[in-house]
Amino acid sequence: MRKVADSTVRRLSLYLRFLDEFEGQGVETVSSEALAQRGGTTSAQVRKDLSFFGSFGKRGLGYFVPELAQRLRQILGLGRRYRVAMIGAGKIGSALVQYRGFQQRGFDIVSIFDVDPAKIGTQWNDLTVGSIDDLDRDLRAQPVDMAVLVTPAEAAQAVTDRLVVLGVKAILNFAPAQLNVPDDVVVKTVNLALELETLSYALSNR
Amino acid sequence: MRKVADSTVRRLSLYLRFLDEFEGQGVETVSSEALAQRGGTTSAQVRKDLSFFGSFGKRGLGYFVPELAQRLRQILGLGRRYRVAMIGAGKIGSALVQYRGFQQRGFDIVSIFDVDPAKIGTQWNDLTVGSIDDLDRDLRAQPVDMAVLVTPAEAAQAVTDRLVVLGVKAILNFAPAQLNVPDDVVVKTVNLALELETLSYALSNR
Numbered sequence: 001m002r003k004v005a006d007s008t009v010r011r012l013s014l015y016l017r018f019l020d021e022f023e024g025q026g027v028e029t030v031s032s033e034a035l036a037q038r039g040g041t042t043s044a045q046v047r048k049d050l051s052f053f054g055s056f057g058k059r060g061l062g063y064f065v066p067e068l069a070q071r072l073r074q075i076l077g078l079g080r081r082y083r084v085a086m087i088g089a090g091k092i093g094s095a096l097v098q099y100r101g102f103q104q105r106g107f108d109i110v111s112i113f114d115v116d117p118a119k120i121g122t123q124w125n126d127l128t129v130g131s132i133d134d135l136d137r138d139l140r141a142q143p144v145d146m147a148v149l150v151t152p153a154e155a156a157q158a159v160t161d162r163l164v165v166l167g168v169k170a171i172l173n174f175a176p177a178q179l180n181v182p183d184d185v186v187v188k189t190v191n192l193a194l195e196l197e198t199l200s201y202a203l204s205n206r
Numbered sequence: 207m208r209k210v211a212d213s214t215v216r217r218l219s220l221y222l223r224f225l226d227e228f229e230g231q232g233v234e235t236v237s238s239e240a241l242a243q244r245g246g247t248t249s250a251q252v253r254k255d256l257s258f259f260g261s262f263g264k265r266g267l268g269y270f271v272p273e274l275a276q277r278l279r280q281i282l283g284l285g286r287r288y289r290v291a292m293i294g295a296g297k298i299g300s301a302l303v304q305y306r307g308f309q310q311r312g313f314d315i316v317s318i319f320d321v322d323p324a325k326i327g328t329q330w331n332d333l334t335v336g337s338i339d340d341l342d343r344d345l346r347a348q349p350v351d352m353a354v355l356v357t358p359a360e361a362a363q364a365v366t367d368r369l370v371v372l373g374v375k376a377i378l379n380f381a382p383a384q385l386n387v388p389d390d391v392v393v394k395t396v397n398l399a400l401e402l403e404t405l406s407y408a409l410s411n412r
Contacts, residue, residue, distance in 0.1 A: 004411075013404070039384065076407050105399045107399075170409050171405075196288075203351065
């Protein structure tokens with residue numbers, strides 16, 4: 001498969017979200033214009049994004065909603081569920097564990113680890129916070145597909161190195177740190193202060 | 207000023223983070239190579255990013271850390287503090303209010319609003335959760351520069367329209383919705399499920 005830009009993948013996720021809504025409403029076909037409007041882009045961009053993955057839709061009829069939704073789920077790797085470990089049981093971790101959006105899309109947080117003795121052993125929904133000292137043992141017994149990293153910056157790389165050894169191939173990183181990983185591991189970093197700074201930049205340069 | 211890509215602004219934020227660390231350690235000069243390494247990019251990219259904003263550094267000496275940090279703060283609009291309203295007092299809102307990264311970079315959350323009578327009137331650190339019904343009155347009395355939107359998708363556009371009328375020019379949006387705003391208002395959307403989907407895509411297409 002050709003290398004597809006991150007921005008394309010993000011738009012595919014948005015299209016799928018709208019298709020899910022349409023499917024729920026019983027809508028059978030949708031035009032590239034309607035998808036574009038909901039995705040904040042152009043119909044030419046929608047057609048280009050989808051053309052990466054084959055031929056969809058019929059001229060004059062648009063796209064068949066259930067068919068396109070199903071194909072996008074396959075493309076995005078959403079035809080299965082993913083087991084996710086949360087590293088760091090702080091405020092952001094707590095919000096993420098209870099964030100329904102993850103589970104709705106097939107991402108199940110199955111374990112939580114922390115370094116703080118006051119947090120280890122506490123219950124979070126159905127999960128018990130484990131000690132980071134037991135990370136290797138626990139993830140060997142109960143492997144995960146992905147990890148969500150919510151540690152302080154200075155701890156992030158060391159935990160990442162352990163996760164890589166344990167075979168974790170995808171990390172969603174909330175720590176304000178640049179992580180070094182081998183080529184076969186994917187990292188997405190979400191930096192909230194940095195998002196605000198793109199806003200302050202925009203306010204100051206208008 | 208020329209139009210600068212979002213990705214450039216994000217790298218400037220990263221460079222500034224590293225410069226802040228260097229400044230704290232008393233480091234006086236830094237090479238574009240060192241900045242590049244910390245930012246996960248190339249020294250040519252560092253020089254290109256900075257060249258948008260004038261001439262920095264001396265050949266063979268590198269960049270003067272305090273001078274470049276100060277200039278980047280100006281460019282990013284961080285020479286001042288920003289007043290931020292939080293719309294939605296749920297789990298993610300709670301995590302964000304206590305997230306030190308915002309305040310460290312000059313973003314002060316000064317008010318919180320919710321629609322839920324059980325939350326209205328409760329204390330969050332030094333703040334009292336206000337009713338969304340009082341949004342217009344409260345933000346007229348205590349104007350803000352930015353809003354962080356943590357509402358359900360179906361409520362997001364209506365609140366946004368009110369914020370726009372109240373003169374808010376920048377919105378950090380956590381609601382899984384595409385927001386329509388006038389040209390002079392900036393919106394950054396952070397969609398956590400979507401971030402996980404770029405990971406599942408990467409895992410499925412390797």
